[in-house]
Amino acid sequence: MIVNSAAVIYFSPTGTTKKILYAIAEGMCIDSPKYIDLTLPNARISNASMINEDIAIIGVPVYEERIPKILYPFLASLKSNNKPVVIVAVYGNIGDGIVLNELKTITENSGFKVIAAGSFIGEHSFSTKEVPIAEGRPTQNDLREARNFGQMIRKRIETIDDLKEISLTIPPEKLPLIAKILPENSARMFTKTPYADMSICNGCGVCVKLCPMSAIHKDTLEIDENQCLRCFCCVKECRRKARKIIYKKKLFVSLVLTAKNKEEKKPKKYI
Template sequence: MKIKSTKLVYFSPTGTTKAVVEGVAQGIDAIEVERIDLTKPESRLKPLHTGKDELLIIGVPVYMGRVPEVIREWLQSIKAKKTPVVCIIVYGNRVYDDALLELTEILVADGCLPIASGAFIGEHSFSSVEIPIAAGRPNIQDLSQAEAFGCKINEKLAAILSVDEIGKLNVPGEFPFRGATKLWNVDFIAVGSDCNQCQICAEVCPVGAISKENSRQIDQEKCITCCACIKKCPLHARTIKLGPVHDASIRLNTLFKEPKQPDFFY
């Protein structure tokens, strides 16, 4: 089967999901590639339409065992005509619960045909130098596995004549979906005296929760606890306060130290 173009779609506040998707695309060795970065709010305003001679590679992080609510409506608005799709989720070394099944079912309802799925590990958004949780993931080995995953997908595409030969893809998960779609509404970010109001945090926030006039002002109801503002602050002026998020990071560090490996489904 000949693919005319490939679209890479990802929501990646801290860059881990983007890295995995790019690794898979490298293995597929796509020639004509379009990137749709859903982390940017403006990218979520334009609907996506695809055909059967295109390939979609869609990657999302796992939030509370689910597909992030902030992008669910956009994903559900995709209009596809038997478009082959690779479904990718990235989780912080805990569990991915039903996120992969949820993403797969959303895309099937859109008219996509899942040809392969993968669950990868990325550094947890709550991870820090003091309390590391899957620190440095995806690492070189993870990205090598992502590329090998892409190579196998390429082989599978080459072995079929048309999308009509793509069978049902079974992935783990339960329905009704477990986990929570509503995230914590909690004041958890401390802004230190080193903050010089460079506004990089406001620029990288995927939901516009940080004031562009005063980066110390954070809209807790909008915040999705992705911690992009903390990880991308050039002066390390933002940290996690003592409280429920900090406590959760300690639990994750304690209970999920053993490095997990990616899962693949074809």
Template sequence: MQIKSIQPVYFSPTHTSAKIVTTIAEGMNIIVNKEIDLTYPSTNQKTLPSDTLAIIGVPTYAGRVAPTALERLQKIKGDNTPAIIVVLYGNRDYEDALLELRNTAKQLGFVPIAGGAFIGEHSYSTEEFPTAAGRPDVSDIQIAAEFGKNIIKQLYQYTDIKKLPVLDVKGNFPYKENKPRTPATPITIDELCTQCQYCIEICPVETIELKEEIVSDPEVCIKCCACVKECPNGARVFNTPFSEFLFKNFHDRKEPELFDLTR
């Protein structure tokens, strides 16, 4: 099976999904197309041809694909297009997320040929209570690059994508129930805020605005904490007891889990 190009596709507010997806792509030594970044709202739709290999990466939310990522993936279609599927989770558990992403990709016209669950710094990680801080790290990047090299070698062994076996990944169906979301949002420390409005620019759901101060709507916020992690002045903070809970219960390092058509 001949692949002419690689198409990275990701939803990645804090850049962890993007980092793994692009690393996998770079390890294949094939032309890499401009990334399709679903992090920000867009009306653009695209269908990827069957001679392109898509690499689709999304974060998890409580063991499921992040709802906003799932919604925006609907704009990308495949035409019996091979795909590597990737989920990033914050060192707790990815539960049904990879299975959900596999099934979603199939519904959108892709043929999943490999998958991976990688670890990224948890959105709620703080200096006081770090959870998977700094990940994906050097080891994760090396694993992702080797994964890409191995998968492209495997793909060349097949001649007809329609005859490929179903990719088997971890997860349960019916999926874990999505619990009702609890409205919450980061707050602004006024004395640190310069009102540079960078947080407004990078918010994936466009819920941050400048009134007399920088504010965001807890009913709309997806708690990705991109504004917290990227504020140049440390003026955005998200206070949640879950930060300490994660630190105490999920501090042991977890490693990426990889799946392909041979296992």
């Protein structure tokens, strides 16, 4: 099989999923892939059209051990005429949950054939200096791993004569108990919306432009509590550091996250 073009589709408020997907595409040596960035709301409004490129690479961050809820409609509307797809989960070193299995089901229902899947680690959205979680990831080594995964995919594709022969097995994943117990959007229970400290903010509006939910009021800079995903892209992108991550139950959250973050997880690759 020959692959000359690729659609690289991702949602990435704090940029780690994007970095991993770019590295995979680089490893696959695809000239000028078509990048479809689903991070801003406008990109998710219209239904996705047929993917006509030779291959798609689809990556999402893990939210509460699943695909972020807001992506389901767009992902379910993707269509493919039996094209190969690589599916990728990027998570904050706590757990990748059931995301690869969910992505496999959604993409296969859309007519794709999953030829490779991987989960990689990115700095956790809730990471702070006091409670660092997967700080600085993906590291150069993680990106090397992602490029290497891209090279493996390229080699694998060259051995495929007929996509019908391919049947990729991803080990069945289970939701951890805590993810089953906690209600949807539980991040809102543990963290506040990051308000702007107006003694530091210069009103540049970068947070308003980058918010994946358009949840920040352009004049008051206040955040709609119910819309905010707690992705903290507004905190991480603020050059003046006018917004901060504030835990609601600091001791509990930092203890749980620190305990789950003890072991530095490694990328998983299925091919």
